[in-house]
Amino acid sequence: MSQKKKIASISLDFDNKWAYLRAAGRDDWAEQSSYLPLAADRIVETLGELNLPLTVFIVGRDLADDQNIAAARSFDRLPNWEPANHSLNHLPWMHTMEPSEITAEIETTDQRIRDHLGRRPLGFRGPGFSCPDQVLRVLAKNDYVYDASIFPTSMAPIARAVFLMRTKLQGEQREKAKQLYGGFKSMRHPNRPFQRSVAGNDDRQATNLWEVPVTVLPFARTPIHFSYFTYLASFSTLAAKAYFSTALRLCRMTGTPPSLLLHPPDFMGREDDSDMAYFPAMNMARADKIAIVRWALKKYAESFDVRCMIDQVAALDPNIDRDSSLDTDHPAADAAIAAR
Ligand SMILES: [Zn+2]
Numbered sequence: 001m002s003q004k005k006k007i008a009s010i011s012l013d014f015d016n017k018w019a020y021l022r023a024a025g026r027d028d029w030a031e032q033s034s035y036l037p038l039a040a041d042r043i044v045e046t047l048g049e050l051n052l053p054l055t056v057f058i059v060g061r062d063l064a065d066d067q068n069i070a071a072a073r074s075f076d077r078l079p080n081w082e083p084a085n086h087s088l089n090h091l092p093w094m095h096t097m098e099p100s101e102i103t104a105e106i107e108t109t110d111q112r113i114r115d116h117l118g119r120r121p122l123g124f125r126g127p128g129f130s131c132p133d134q135v136l137r138v139l140a141k142n143d144y145v146y147d148a149s150i151f152p153t154s155m156a157p158i159a160r161a162v163f164l165m166r167t168k169l170q171g172e173q174r175e176k177a178k179q180l181y182g183g184f185k186s187m188r189h190p191n192r193p194f195q196r197s198v199a200g201n202d203d204r205q206a207t208n209l210w211e212v213p214v215t216v217l218p219f220a221r222t223p224i225h226f227s228y229f230t231y232l233a234s235f236s237t238l239a240a241k242a243y244f245s246t247a248l249r250l251c252r253m254t255g256t257p258p259s260l261l262l263h264p265p266d267f268m269g270r271e272d273d274s275d276m277a278y279f280p281a282m283n284m285a286r287a288d289k290i291a292i293v294r295w296a297l298k299k300y301a302e303s304f305d306v307r308c309m310i311d312q313v314a315a316l317d318p319n320i321d322r323d324s325s326l327d328t329d330h331p332a333a334d335a336a337i338a339a340r
Contacts, residue, residue, distance in 0.1 A: 016062050036067075052079075069116045082311075212309055230292065244296050
C-alpha cells in the first residue's frame with residue numbers, strides 16, 4: 001500500500017460466561033465455570049501472530065478470582081495491551097442506577113485493575129452500551145481519558161427486540177433491559193472519536209473526555225464488530241468477507257478511523273461450551289470460526305495502523321499522557337514499567 005495507513009484501534013470486551021447466562025435469564029449464572037483462561041490463550045495466540053495490540057475491557061467481578069487474574073495477565077504476552085474498565089458487575093442498565101451505585105461500579109473495578117495488573121485504566125465501556133451522564137462525571141473525576149460506551153448503530157432497536165425475545169428475564173429486569181444498546185438516540189452520535197465536555201460538580205471545572213464509539217458501517221450504520229461478522233459468517237463465509245472488506249473500504253473512503261470490537265466467543269466454537277449455544281454464531285466449528293476471525297484481523301491490520309484505544313486517542317490529542325496508565329504509586333507498576 002503506497003499511502004500511509006490511517007490509525008485505528010481494537011478492543012476486547014472480556015465478558016465471562018456468567019454475564020451472558022445472567023443476561024439470558026439463567027438462575028444458575030453465578031455458579032458457572034470461567035472460560036476466560038481458554039479465551040485469553042486463543043486471543044493472545046491469534047493477535048500475537050499478527051503482531052496486533054489490544055485494549056481489554058475487564059469486568060471487576062472477575063478480578064476476585066485467581067485464574068481470571070492470571071488470564072488477564074496473560075495479555076502481557078502481546079506486543080502492547082491496555083487494561084480498561086468494564087464495570088464491576090456487568091449490569092447493562094447503568095442508566096437506572098443511583099449515583100453511588102455507578103461510582104462503586106466504576107471505582108471498585110478501577111482499584112482491582114490497579115491492584116492486580118499494576119496499571120491505571122484510562123478508558124471505560126459500559127455494559128450494554130449504556131452511557132448516562134453520571135458515568136461520564138465519575139470518569140472525569142477519576143481522570144479517565146476516554147469513554148467507549150457508544151454503539152451508534154441503526155440496528156439497536158432490532159438487536160434489543162431480538163434480545164428481549166430470547167431472554168428469560170422477567171419483571172423489573174426486563175423493563176430495565178428495554179433501554180439496551182443506548183436506545184434510538186445512540187444513532188445520532190458520530191461514528192468516529194469525538195470530544196465531549198463533562199460538566200463539573202462542587203469545585204470541579206468542566207473536563208473534556210474523549211468518546212470512542214464502536215465503529216459501525218458508514219452510511220447504513222449496521223454493525224461491523226467481530227461478533228456480527230462471525231454471525232454473518234455462520235450463514236455465508238463469502239458474504240461475511242465481502243461485507244467486512246466493504247466496511248474497511250468505506251471507513252477509508254469516508255476518513256472514519258475505525259475502532260473494532262472483539263468478544264471471547266469470537267474465538268470459541270460449538271465444541272467448547274454447550275451452555276453458550278444460545279449465543280449467535282456459536283453453532284460454528286471452532287476451527288472455522290478462528291480461521292475467519294484471523295482472516296478479518298489480518299485484513300484489518302493490512303488496511304489500518306491498528307493500535308490500542310488509548311494510543312488511537314493519544315494520536316488525536318497531544319495533551320494526553322499515555323504513560324499515565326503506569327500507576328507508579330503501586331509496587332506492581334515497577335514490573336509493568338520494566339516489561340515495556
Ligand atoms: Zn460486556
